Amino acid sequence: MDNQFNKALRLLDFGKVDKAVEILKELLVKSKEEKNDLYFIRISCILGEIYFENEVFDVAKNYLTNVVSTKYSNDLVNYERTIAKELLQKIDI
Numbered sequence: 001m002d003n004q005f006n007k008a009l010r011l012l013d014f015g016k017v018d019k020a021v022e023i024l025k026e027l028l029v030k031s032k033e034e035k036n037d038l039y040f041i042r043i044s045c046i047l048g049e050i051y052f053e054n055e056v057f058d059v060a061k062n063y064l065t066n067v068v069s070t071k072y073s074n075d076l077v078n079y080e081r082t083i084a085k086e087l088l089q090k091i092d093i
Contacts, residue, residue: 001027001039012046021050037072044070045080048087057091064088 004023011020024043031039048063067077067084 001030001034001036005039005043008046012050017050021047037070038074038076041067041070041072041077041080045084048084052087052091061088061091064091 004027008020008023008027011017011023024047027039028043028047031037031043044063044066048060048067051057051060051063064084064087067080068088
């Protein structure tokens with residue numbers, strides 16, 4: 001999963017958003033199946049940000065809600081949770 005995740009991030013860096021989103025959605029399903037909450041949260045946050053930036057707020061809200069509602073007791077996801085909360089507040093305004 002690490003390689004595909006890193007590939008998606010690189011694609012985003014190069015502006016290949018559609019291909020990156022395709023990979024991230026596949027990884028999101030896989031992370032959920034494998035109960036890998038760390039990746040589930042990180043991928044949900046990235047997808048939420050992408051849809052927010054493209055003003056697809058209803059889809060963004062679903063992904064960002066995943067970030068804040070998934071229980072994960074590790075501070076590795078503090079950044080993602082902060083971003084998700086800020087974007088959700090902007091959507092709800």
